[in-house]
Amino acid sequence: MKARRNRIALLCALLIPVAVHADPGKPTPPPNAAPAVPAPDAKPPAKPFEFADVELKARELAGKPYARDDAGMPEFLGQLDYDQYRDIRYKADKALWKDEGLPFQIQAFHRGFIFKDRVSINIVDHGSATRLAYSPELFDYGKNQFPAPLPPDLGFAGLRFHYPLRRDEVYDEVAVFLGASYFRAVGLGQTYGLSARGLALDTGLAKAEEFPIFREFWVQKPGQNAGELVVYALLDSPSVTGAYRFTLRPGLDLTLDVASRLYFRKAVERVGIAPLTSMFFHGENTDRFMDDFRPEVHDSDGLLLGRSTGEWVWRPLNNPRQLRISVFKDTKPSGFGLMQRDREFDHYQDLEAQYHRRPGAWVEALGDWGPGAVYLIEIPSDAEKYDNIVAFWVPDQPATEGKEFRFDYRLHFAQEEYTAVSGGKVVATRIGAAEPGDNQNRKIVVDFGSPSLKMLSPKAKVGAEVSASSGKIGNLVVHKNEENGTWRLSFDLEPVPAEKDKDKVPVELRAMLKSGQDVLTETWVYQWNAR
Template identity: 40%
Template structure:
């Protein structure tokens, strides 16, 4: 199932390539008669630069009172008609559908189709949607616009009318399915002042899209977007690659130019957004019948120096931001590593949610990868963010140009061959078996696996657990093989006072060389309900 569901709707709330001279009969009918204007990405960049020097004008909101009546139930009844989709009958590889405005998506977004460098706007028309006679949407004016768009599967596939692979909906959010055919986490254009104390986060909008389809599914679909917000403007160029082989997931090459209207305290570039309620650890495990509930289970980083790092996610008692300084990181991403259905037991297929990896195509320079973790008591909320924050103050007048690739896959695209990766993090009471459990003592059991690495450990040889803590005392460290597998477990106890938060760093070492990636964790005893 790849359609947007109810939880997805709530969570989302918060030169261009040409058509090679298509004959008129194959041109998209929705925009065929509209007047055209010359278009190029370069001009969109210039326009965004000019807008940054002008006063912010909010997006058009048609009849807000009526839009509020289009709640989740009403919005679900407004379905774009597949037979009206541009490129459904030729002229493009992927049929294009539009989302209707609604309670959670009330800002009008302009849609344009581009052919041979000429852009034509697609006008809103209620006849494009299946719409009940009593729908509040029938009261909207003809200039209402759309909320967003999605691309259906290759039009040579038998199920394209029910299967889509990328969607842009809400503010600057967008998402794609991965190699396992499931939606999950999202990306967005930019994050402005996320988790800044006493300051509301700003959500700039993609206000205009320019879409140029390609006739061959092996050729990327090119989409350009104009970004606008009180503090920032920008232009984006997306090259969206799906291909006939669905097992390869989705790859996006993205160029962007961003211009600050005013100072920003925390500028998050290339932001990723996900959900983590609880995993095999965490205080929420006793509140729900399922063993685990999350779209992603960790932040992976490949530093500029070549170190591989895994940071398991938390559902913290209060909003937390962790910063990992780096110089020209090679990549980072929010991954879903646990692919065992039995660990979720949920029909919404958390085991198939995509991992999302950022590959810089232009060096990012100095800055930090920042991880935002916000407390949540349900799975309908995105409470995890990861983004790049460049060094230096984000001042009005600053310009930022980016070129990066997003990989929507089952796993990171460039796994290390010579080190093992983290497969599980487990936390419980510490102490010696058969003896009273000492207070403020916690046991960590971290499992690593990569058969090509772990099977080379000689029989009778035990790797060394290299672990440090920012506070407290580490005791009783040892490594052991997990029966019936190639997994090795690193175990250690941490003695720490209740009010202290410990930053932990650990890896397995053999013969003086790292055997595993570096495991990082921020431990706050309040994350573990059974410990009080």
């Protein structure tokens, strides 16, 4: 534990505050409530618990009809609003392993509000898995007053993990698993932003999306000096079951090694592997008026792709007027991620949300994923409370009944991109009218920056390669911005006039900076839609 001393302060905001409030009116636990902490086993079992046990459970579950476990919760808990639910807090002094001085601690979430599914939590110690028992005594209910006692077998809604990032005696929240198969994580100095999911099913199709849930967790008890925590999870939905192993490593950036095994009850049209979910309300590339004092509001500002060809691609995000779906075909990609490149507070001006401190999430593919495509789905949104951006990998192999999938990957929650793009990165995208009052043609401005670009003379022979799937490109200019050392590409897009709204086809744009035949930057791609 001494190795973690003298670290800089963690500034990340908690998903739900963990401060304990006095609550004289909270429900009294029933006299027969089960213990909150499992008793240790003196003897190891004949067969220690392992990932193969979760795989077997998932495989067997796939052969049975789907049965959701959302019963047993009193109706009054389901009627709680957001603020009332936030007022229910796990007592910090009841955190699992707190009294043992282990490097990790666990707290659970109460069922209620929109979190109706019962989630079982197990602790694996010396090879034995023991169920963590629910008790109302574990929670502070704040100002909530309930009309009846809470049932002793209510169960939990999810869990979260704490780890001392700053100093040994201060445990900071580093990861949360709550709601369906959603989870979030933060490293040092980060605040919660985008989410990851265990799986996305039929997202972006003209039918209802299916949301699998993590219905059961097993947490491996760590050693006294452990720097990582192993968590197993059982995923379930009407169409698929799954076994997951998460290896969580907190630090300056937090990484999660994910092993997923999927078993299909029935065919699924679109399976999204390693899905990331984020929010983009408006940004520097928003070309319509937003009545907001903040210049930008988003958890992520772009999709980064590492292609198998060695090409790096940056796709700025947008809040479109119509649903947008972009597909990037590939085989053996190095990875993809939803990133937050803009780290300037002045660009957000939000003291509470602190968008400039929100991490990006990079999915590093492990092993051979085979052919497939990265999907980016952008959904129109009228408020920042909605997650309207989704990115995931869709394998070419069909997900038919009885099929099994295996995908391994590493998730990086980081403020700075751990990937090293060899050359200039896109640092800004701006779009407006080509001329004042012109509602047809667009002026598009892309800024590229890197230490090597900054060293180039303003007289260097830097040009651009720009293409459009339709329309015309004109007034192409490349020059150095001597104010900050970036290089600016600007051009006009003259789209093909559409006779009717249904004829408005999105324009796919690509651009990069070059010097002769040498590529100087990553590839900027964008999808522009007419109003």
